[in-house]
Amino acid sequence: xxxxxxxxxxxxxxxxxxxxxxxxxxxxxxxxxxxxxxxxxxxxxxxxxxxxxxxxxxxxxxxxxxxxxxxxxxxxxxxxxxxxxxxxxxxxxxxxxxxxxxxxxxxxxxxxxxxxxxxxxxxxxxxxxxxxx
Amino acid sequence: xxxxxxxxxxxxxxxxxxxxxxxxxxxxxxxxxxxxxxxxxxxxxxxxxxxxxxxxxxxxxxxxxxxxxxxxxxxxxxxxxxxxxxxxxxxxxxxxxxxxxxxxxxxxxxxxxxxxxxxxxxxxxxxxxxxxxxxxxxxxxxxxxxxxxxxxxxxxxxxxxxxxxxxxxxxxxxxxxxxxxxxxxxxxxxxxxxxxxxxxxxxxxxxxxxxxxxxxxxxxxxxxxxxxxxxxxxxxxxxxxxxxxxxxxxxxxxxxxxxxxxxxxxxxxxxxxxxxxxxxxxxxxxxxxxxxxxxxxxxxxxxxxxxxxxxxxxxxxxxxxxxxxxxxxxxxxxxxxxxxxxxxxxxxxxxxxxxxxxxxxxxxxxxxxxxxxxxxxxxxxxxxxxxxxxxxxxxxxxxxxxxxxxxxxxxxxxxxxxxxxxxxxxxxxxxxxxxxxxxxxxxxxxxxxxxxxxxxxxxxxxxxxxxxxxxxxxxxxxxxxxxxxxxxxxxxxxxxxxxxxxxxxxxxxxxxxxxxxxxxxxxxxxxxxxxxxxxxxxxxxxxxxxxxxxxxxxxxxxxxxxxxxxxxxxxxxxxxxxxxxxxxxxxxxxxxxxxxxxxxxxxxxxxxxxxxxxxxxxxxxxxxxxxxxxxxxxxxxxxxxxxxxxxxxxxxxxxxxxxxxxxxxxxxxxxxxxxxxxxxxxxxxxxxxxxxxxxxxxxxxxxxxxxxxxxxxxxxxxxxxxxxxxxxxxxxxxxxxxxxxxxxxxxxxxxxxxxxxxxxxxxxxxxxxxxxxxxxxxxxxxxxxxxxxxxxxxxxxxxxxxxxxxxxxxxxxxxxxxxxxxxxxxxxxxxxxxxxxxxxxxxxxxxxxxxxxx
Numbered sequence: 001x002x003x004x005x006x007x008x009x010x011x012x013x014x015x016x017x018x019x020x021x022x023x024x025x026x027x028x029x030x031x032x033x034x035x036x037x038x039x040x041x042x043x044x045x046x047x048x049x050x051x052x053x054x055x056x057x058x059x060x061x062x063x064x065x066x067x068x069x070x071x072x073x074x075x076x077x078x079x080x081x082x083x084x085x086x087x088x089x090x091x092x093x094x095x096x097x098x099x100x101x102x103x104x105x106x107x108x109x110x111x112x113x114x115x116x117x118x119x120x121x122x123x124x125x126x127x128x129x130x131x132x133x
Numbered sequence: 134x135x136x137x138x139x140x141x142x143x144x145x146x147x148x149x150x151x152x153x154x155x156x157x158x159x160x161x162x163x164x165x166x167x168x169x170x171x172x173x174x175x176x177x178x179x180x181x182x183x184x185x186x187x188x189x190x191x192x193x194x195x196x197x198x199x200x201x202x203x204x205x206x207x208x209x210x211x212x213x214x215x216x217x218x219x220x221x222x223x224x225x226x227x228x229x230x231x232x233x234x235x236x237x238x239x240x241x242x243x244x245x246x247x248x249x250x251x252x253x254x255x256x257x258x259x260x261x262x263x264x265x266x267x268x269x270x271x272x273x274x275x276x277x278x279x280x281x282x283x284x285x286x287x288x289x290x291x292x293x294x295x296x297x298x299x300x301x302x303x304x305x306x307x308x309x310x311x312x313x314x315x316x317x318x319x320x321x322x323x324x325x326x327x328x329x330x331x332x333x334x335x336x337x338x339x340x341x342x343x344x345x346x347x348x349x350x351x352x353x354x355x356x357x358x359x360x361x362x363x364x365x366x367x368x369x370x371x372x373x374x375x376x377x378x379x380x381x382x383x384x385x386x387x388x389x390x391x392x393x394x395x396x397x398x399x400x401x402x403x404x405x406x407x408x409x410x411x412x413x414x415x416x417x418x419x420x421x422x423x424x425x426x427x428x429x430x431x432x433x434x435x436x437x438x439x440x441x442x443x444x445x446x447x448x449x450x451x452x453x454x455x456x457x458x459x460x461x462x463x464x465x466x467x468x469x470x471x472x473x474x475x476x477x478x479x480x481x482x483x484x485x486x487x488x489x490x491x492x493x494x495x496x497x498x499x500x501x502x503x504x505x506x507x508x509x510x511x512x513x514x515x516x517x518x519x520x521x522x523x524x525x526x527x528x529x530x531x532x533x534x535x536x537x538x539x540x541x542x543x544x545x546x547x548x549x550x551x552x553x554x555x556x557x558x559x560x561x562x563x564x565x566x567x568x569x570x571x572x573x574x575x576x577x578x579x580x581x582x583x584x585x586x587x588x589x590x591x592x593x594x595x596x597x598x599x600x601x602x603x604x605x606x607x608x609x610x611x612x613x614x615x616x617x618x619x620x621x622x623x624x625x626x627x628x629x630x631x632x633x634x635x636x637x638x639x640x641x642x643x644x645x646x647x648x649x650x651x652x653x654x655x656x657x658x659x660x661x662x663x664x665x666x667x668x669x670x671x672x673x674x675x676x677x678x679x680x681x682x683x684x685x686x687x688x689x690x691x692x693x694x695x696x697x698x699x700x701x702x703x704x705x706x707x708x709x710x711x712x713x714x715x716x717x718x719x720x721x722x723x724x725x726x727x728x729x730x731x732x733x734x735x736x737x738x739x740x741x742x743x744x745x746x747x748x749x750x751x752x753x754x755x756x757x758x759x760x761x762x763x764x765x766x767x768x769x770x771x772x773x774x775x776x777x778x779x780x781x782x783x784x785x786x787x788x789x790x791x792x793x794x795x796x797x798x799x800x801x802x803x804x805x806x807x808x809x810x811x812x813x814x815x816x817x818x819x820x821x822x823x824x825x826x827x828x829x830x831x832x833x834x835x836x837x838x839x840x841x842x843x844x845x846x847x848x849x850x851x852x853x854x855x856x857x858x859x860x861x862x863x864x865x866x867x868x869x870x871x872x873x874x875x876x877x878x879x880x881x882x883x884x885x886x887x888x889x890x891x892x893x894x895x896x897x898x899x900x901x902x903x904x905x906x907x908x909x910x911x912x913x914x915x916x917x918x919x920x921x922x923x924x925x926x927x928x929x930x931x932x933x934x935x936x937x938x939x940x941x942x943x944x945x946x947x948x949x950x951x952x953x954x955x956x957x958x959x960x961x962x963x964x965x966x967x968x969x970x971x972x973x974x975x976x977x978x979x980x981x982x983x984x985x986x987x
Contacts, residue, residue, distance in 0.1 A: 103352030125475020
């Protein structure tokens with residue numbers, strides 16, 4: 001029988017509170033990338049000289065590389081947290097700290113994947129369209 | 134931050150062992166618990182019944198009211214279909230037709246779809262979580278009464294031929310130039326309801342995070358709770374831009390501040406942005422909760438756990454995010470740069486991925502399970518078929534050139550009804566059949582259900598499938614009639630016939646829903662063989678929610694934890710009694726659901742109804758440009774809310790600890806992040822900050838969209854006063870923090886002094902902000918108008934902050950707040966953290982931005 005005031009547990013909880021936030025870091029990066037790309041395009045198209053579009057596309061390209069790198073890094077961390085290769089555990093459906101920990105990794109990993117795809121989709125117009133018109 | 138460490142923490146053994154759970158509870162003890170709980174949770178009788186705040190009562194009223202509004206909006210649609218059945222019909226004139234289509238859309242969205250999600254969640258979320266009630270029952274009741282008053286007001290306008298008629302999105306300049314009071318009714322009436330929606334969202338988020346039963350960690354909570362979290366979060370970020378838009382719009386309608394008037398520097402496109410930043414996530418706010426119902430029904434039907442739980446969580450969270458990147462696909466024809474349209478087109482295609490994943494997860498679950506084709510499953514199957522068709526036309530519409538072709542035609546009408554019927558109406562009806570035994574302890578008829586399904590399913594396709602063609606042939610939306618030579622006549626006639634078949638189906642469904650079922654006798658407790666906690670409900674009905682709050686170790690406790698229901702009934706889990714005859718529920722930690730404290734929840738009250746009536750007055754009188762009674766109502770609404778908070782929330786308890794059962798002793802008071810009130814404040818402030826950000830966005834939007842912003846030689850705010858406002862605002866924040874810290878250290882006199890000085894500083898900040906823009910004329914140009922709007926926003930929030938500081942001061946003096954029991958002050962400090970940021974951003978925009986931009 002364990003006591004509810006077990007300090008080790010409290011420590012673990014603090015670490016995991018960040019983990020719940022961490023699963024949405026991927027989508028958050030997608031959102032920031034999206035807003036920054038849209039905002040920059042709106043500004044350049046409204047205020048800058050027509051030649052600035054090339055700079056805009058370059059900027060969006062660099063921002064995209066940064067966003068993809070960050071998402072990749074988050075995804076890698078989440079993949080390790082999920083720990084699929086060791087225990088081949090896909091469901092993580094037990095009421096234990098370990099399954100909760102791995103589940104958050106699994107969810108974070110999947111969200112990183114979808115965010116990665118989302119960022120790639122959003123950058124396509126900047127690759128394919130060369131003007132504001 | 135000084136933690137309130139003087140408060141006791143939970144103590145005793147946890148988690149409970151099998152041996153502890155097997156220890157019998159004596160008959161006498163069980164009887165005592167039952168009697169106490171019955172007394173605490175007694176539903177008021179007779180005419181006092183309306184004062185009930187229990188989630189089961191409020192949820193029932195809420196869903197029946199939303200259903201009633203849906204039926205009225207449906208009748209409007211039928212009337213429109215009659216008018217369109219033949220060319221040149223004169224059943225409705227153009228003006229009434231405009232009112233009808235505006236109210237059909239507005240009511241279906243604001244009075245049915247979103248409130249229905251909240252209603253159903255208020256009803257069933259606590260049951261999924263084995264909780265006694267929602268964390269803030271009176272807030273749900275207040276939200277319901279606001280919804281009822283606002284809904285009747287907005288719908289009632291049709292009876293006086295005064296309804297709004299500019300379309301459900303109220304585009305300016307059509308709506309700003311409208312001479313009647315229709316747009317005011319729409320703006321104020323629906324803002325009022327939006328506030329109620331946000332209140333419900335706060336309640337549901339806190340419920341899902343903090344009111345789970347012990348042991349229900351995030352990886353095993355029901356998928357419905359995940360969806361509630363996502364949708365609640367979406368409401369917090371989607372509704373505030375619309376509220377900010379309504380605020381600007383009503384300032385233009387009432388005081389002629391030219392936010393959307395291009396002749397004075399305004400821009401109607403700003404409204405379209407604010408509306409659709411709300412409007413597109415709204416579609417997913419409606420869709421996700423209904424899919425959540427499907428996520429609960431599918432495992433039961435397949436008699437096995439859902440396949441890909443994590444994938445569905447990914448899908449819900451991913452859809453929640455991506456759906457915010459779609460709003461401009463409603464604005465493809467407004468002349469934005471191609472490259473911008475491209476971003477939104479791409480995001481609109483990307484959102485298909487998470488949406489598709491959850492549908493594949495359902496199909497996979499059905500494939501590997503042993504499916505029994507029950508009525509709920511039939512409706513889910515219909516939903517999937519219709520939704521997939523709507524999704525496919527959605528993919529077509531996300532492509533910009535195709536969108537230009539069919540923009541504003543009946544193709545759009547067909548698409549949106551396919552998504553909303555498939556994504557919302559069908560799963561919702563499936564949910565009604567599925568949860569009906571839980572709501573009413575009766576079953577609905579199998580035979581009538583089949584009739585209703587086939588009538589609605591076939592009628593729906595007969596109505597809306599031809600509309601794709603009608604639209605491609607060029608019929609525009611929102612026309613009240615058309616010439617015979619158009620060639621659309623026969624298609625419209627088919628659609629009208631289909632609409633009546635749908636109506637017949639709804640009549641059958643309604644009859645079955647509402648007919649008395651006395652002859653049915655007592656039904657089985659878990660008629661579908663479900664695995665989740667809601668089917669541990671008591672038959673015959675008890676108002677306490679759960680006889681005792683269980684310890685959960687599995688996603689499907691009724692399947693995996695044998696003996697769970699018997700133990701719950703025997704009071705062998707937590708909170709099996711109510712010694713003080715108080716309503717209580719257990720609050721647990723966010724990630725692992727470890728018991729934290731016992732939360733007293735509020736009981737029946739008139740004050741919530743009074744507060745809702747006065748709030749209604751504050752919103753409804755300005756519609757008719759009557760302001761004095763509106764201000765009086767607003768003041769009374771504030772007084773009512775403060776009375777309700779003062780008398781029944783965060784009062785120091787009689788005993789510090791309570792025996793919670795199974796040897797666990799839990800504190801009865803919590804402060805700061807442990808308490809539900811702190812979470813409620815934090816979540817509300819996120820929404821409020823979003824609305825504020827939308828107004829600030831307006832400022833910068835004008836700067837990018839207009840070359841005359843700020844206009845040549847315009848007067849700017851007075852720099853000195855702006856600086857004073859910034860300093861005084863920060864001082865008010867610092868004093869509030871000081872009050873919290875000194876109070877926690879026991880230096881009560883110092884804390885009180887800080888709480889006297891803080892409102893003075895806040896008042897000075899407000900006056901200085903006003904003085905800074907006093908000499909500018911807000912009707913002359915949008916530049917002074919948006920500065921005034923920012924000032925008004927700041928002053929209103931400062932006033933709320935002053936009231937809160939005063940409330941804490943009074944609490945300290947009259948013993949409601951002590952150094953140990955300081956939840957109020959911690960919540961108010963949290964408000965002031967946000968307030969300080971708002972004051973700094975506002976003063977930066979007022980004082981610095983004009984210099985940078987010119």
